[in-house]
Amino acid sequence: MKFFYVVNGKALKSITLILIAAFFTAWFLFIENIAQIPVFSTREGPKAIYRGEKDLALTFNIGWGDEKAEPILDTLKKENVKSATFFLSGSWAERHPDIVERIVKDGYEIGLLGYNYEDYSELEDNKIRKDILQAQEALKKLNVKNIKLLRAPTGHFDERTLKIANQYGYTVVHWRIDSKDWQNPGVKTIVENVSKAEKGDIVLLHASDSAKQTAEALPQIIDNIQQKGLKLVTVSELIANSEVKTKEIN
Structure with missing residues (x-):
């Protein structure tokens, strides 16, 4: 026992x-x-958006490179896509005024991607302000004015970023669907990643040279979106057309 x-x-x-x-x-x-x-807003105060209630917004980040932006613009034109939002870094825009001009001419929306590709969550407040203002000035010199949208260069931001962006009149834009095209996982995988998009979603794509497969994936992405009956709009149109969704920073 x-x-x-x-x-x-x-x-x-x-x-x-x-x-x-x-x-x-x-x-x-x-x-x-x-x-x-991802966290997107404070309990009270500035908010960042990552989706709305209807339609769908394709967004393209461009931070560096000389080769991939124009093929993507060519593809959008070929696929008759009238609305998209391009987030441009100020340093890239300065080096490619002709492409910036084409983006505007083709009717696409432009948002800021900072000036240098730096992680805002790791920068001091004054450096975040400097980066935003430097990007703002670079785009103004290219006659791109009245920009209201800002995306943190690396996608990382915190409450400070939201407050600083708000002080300068910018809305911080994140995303709900990440294509992960910058990883170059293959056209099929990129298309599958974006196929998860639903009405109201903001989709992250890239037009920097690191995204080598995006232009090839775009026709299938666009076809899938159209088969779902979703209308492609700019981020600003998405904001205007629906109640945007945010999440809280604790």
């Missing part, structure tokens, strides 16, 4: 250790997942 209790005591101890280990593993995974959830 004593042996019976000794064995169960050891078993109980083992079960307890397993449960504790399982709890901490589950907690770790929970925290890891929470860390990957």
